[in-house]
Amino acid sequence: MRIVRLASPLIPLVLATACSAEPTISLTTRSVLQVPADEVALQDGTGLADAAMIGQICVIDTVAGEALADHDLADGVDRLLDAHNGIALAVAGGDLFSLDGTTLEAVPALGVNAFSGVVLDDGLAILGQDANGCAVGFGDSVWSVPGLACEGAGFAADRASGTAWIADGSALASITRDGRISTFEGVGANLVRFDARNHGVVLSNVGSDTIRAARSDGTIAWEVRVAGTVQDVEVAGGAGLVVASVGSAAGGEIVVFDGLTGGQVVTHPVPEAVDVSISSDGLSLALLGSEAVYFYDVDPDAGLLDTPTTEQVQDMNGASSTAILGIPLVTAAAASAFVD
Numbered sequence: 001m002r003i004v005r006l007a008s009p010l011i012p013l014v015l016a017t018a019c020s021a022e023p024t025i026s027l028t029t030r031s032v033l034q035v036p037a038d039e040v041a042l043q044d045g046t047g048l049a050d051a052a053m054i055g056q057i058c059v060i061d062t063v064a065g066e067a068l069a070d071h072d073l074a075d076g077v078d079r080l081l082d083a084h085n086g087i088a089l090a091v092a093g094g095d096l097f098s099l100d101g102t103t104l105e106a107v108p109a110l111g112v113n114a115f116s117g118v119v120l121d122d123g124l125a126i127l128g129q130d131a132n133g134c135a136v137g138f139g140d141s142v143w144s145v146p147g148l149a150c151e152g153a154g155f156a157a158d159r160a161s162g163t164a165w166i167a168d169g170s171a172l173a174s175i176t177r178d179g180r181i182s183t184f185e186g187v188g189a190n191l192v193r194f195d196a197r198n199h200g201v202v203l204s205n206v207g208s209d210t211i212r213a214a215r216s217d218g219t220i221a222w223e224v225r226v227a228g229t230v231q232d233v234e235v236a237g238g239a240g241l242v243v244a245s246v247g248s249a250a251g252g253e254i255v256v257f258d259g260l261t262g263g264q265v266v267t268h269p270v271p272e273a274v275d276v277s278i279s280s281d282g283l284s285l286a287l288l289g290s291e292a293v294y295f296y297d298v299d300p301d302a303g304l305l306d307t308p309t310t311e312q313v314q315d316m317n318g319a320s321s322t323a324i325l326g327i328p329l330v331t332a333a334a335a336s337a338f339v340d
Contacts, residue, residue, distance in 0.1 A: 239282025
């Protein structure tokens, strides 16, 4: 595994906002990992990230640009599900593992063939399957959630309360630790993220042009349509930000929204549609390209965005970056927010 730290400053790009009084953000590159990753989860305040790459789970020091440890959990591909409070949650060979610390000692956490999972402040929330179909497990308690197709469904949870959310493309359901289930029909989303600041969820369909936020009672708080197709969405509840990766004719864009209103904060062109990961506190960001992972410091109160150098962009997509990064793009997503 080879990690390259940037030796020269990056070219800043001024980002357009709807109004000069609106907040803006800046990103400053920490390091570039010249290895593609399937999943990356950033830890708050530590400079560390957990990553699934080359069939293993790795701990990355995103400040020093070094891989601290890697672990091959089982035969087959290791999948990273989540990371929080120094704990990484992974699945391999049908078994679930909780990985604590840079030594990555694997500890079986729950004997299920898990589809997804979230590390809570005081435990785990696991999406899997039991004899009745879809099920959510909290430690020793496992609750069946009838009527949902959980394989391939989106999964999120409130780390504080443990309440979990499932979006299977047709319906949205929430389930509490004591087994109380609420189901909301007609919610066409397969991607769901919990927004801790606004106590709701952000929803989308991969490949669609729409991102929505729903309150805890299932009603829609806001909706935006983007100029392209949604590749990925992440939420930094601590900073009140929603970060979306959107595919476009030029390659892709990173679009940042206000989590409360859906109003667009900034937009930033990138050479390809990437997956994104942002820490819960909103101060660390990773962009997962087809050939590299870019780690950034996030400043939510600035107006300049550092972009990858020409050589870095060429490493990612094999093409010149001049047309994409040399020209600031004006508001590329329509933030027509509404509150019902």
